[in-house]
Amino acid sequence: MKALITKRLRNHTYPRWLQWLARIFWSVQGWKLHGKRPTIPKYLLVVAPHTTNQDFFYYLWLSVGYNIHPYFIAKKDIFNGLLGPIMRSLGGIAIDRAASADVVDQAAEEFRNAEEMVIAILPEGTRKKRPYWKSGFYYIALEGQVPMVMVSMNFKEKWIKLSEPYHLTGDQQRDLDVIRRFYSDAHGIKPENFSDIVFQERTGQNSGGQT
Structure with missing residues (x-):
């Protein structure tokens, strides 16, 4: 089985000038950032809402401001063409939805074996409203x-x-109650597309959530 992660990003840091630029961007746009950058060596970054393609780039810019450089799991379609090398350099992991159960197992194993690692996931798994979140991240x-x-x-x-x-x-x-409370005041670019925070029954096919 091919390894899920082949390049370690744990020693990566964004230049200070770029971090400041990101912070200035948020400030000029009138945004407020609440919460501190985690100091623990490994964790799963669960990001929502995901209601348009645009919000992905907001989250990417957020990672610069907080100096978090995670891997992120995304459907392989967005790695096509010239965008592919850029996405991979940013920590993108292209997956085939048909192999999503393997992704859950492999990502969990990567975490168990790593001393330091962050993986980011968009648990809605799509920009359209669905009656559930993908449970793979859980x-x-x-x-x-x-x-x-x-x-x-x-x-x-x-x-x-x-x-x-x-x-x-x-x-x-x-x-799930804890997760719902945290996201209870979230508001997406297209709020009508924000999916309900419930899970389907777990089957042999799971997905950690993709863009």
Whole structure:
């Protein structure tokens, strides 16, 4: 089986001037950033809402401002053409949705074996509204034995917040209640596309969530 991650990004840092530029960008646009950059060595970054292609680039710019350089899991389509090398250099991992169950297992194993690593996931898995979130991110964190750091954006009130690291209990409903509370005031660019925070029954095919 091909390894999910072949290049370590843990020693990467953005130049200070670029971090300041990102902070200035948010300030000039009238955004407020709440929460501190996690200091723990490995965690799963859970990012929502994802209602248009545009918000992906907001999240990318956010990672610069906080000096977080995660891997991110995305459907292979966005790695086509000239965009592919750029996305990979930023930590993109192209996956085939048909092999999503393998992705969950491999990502969890990567976490267990790594001393330092961050993976970012958009758990809605699509820009269109769906009646559930993809549950793969939950099992990656649970089986990988790492906490989640949740990221929420409100494009109406212009704020972004990062949660404290949250260690899943394994009680899915209890954990989902925590997740719902955190995202209860999120507001996407197209709020009507924000998917409901519930899970389908887990089957042999899972996805950690893609763009």
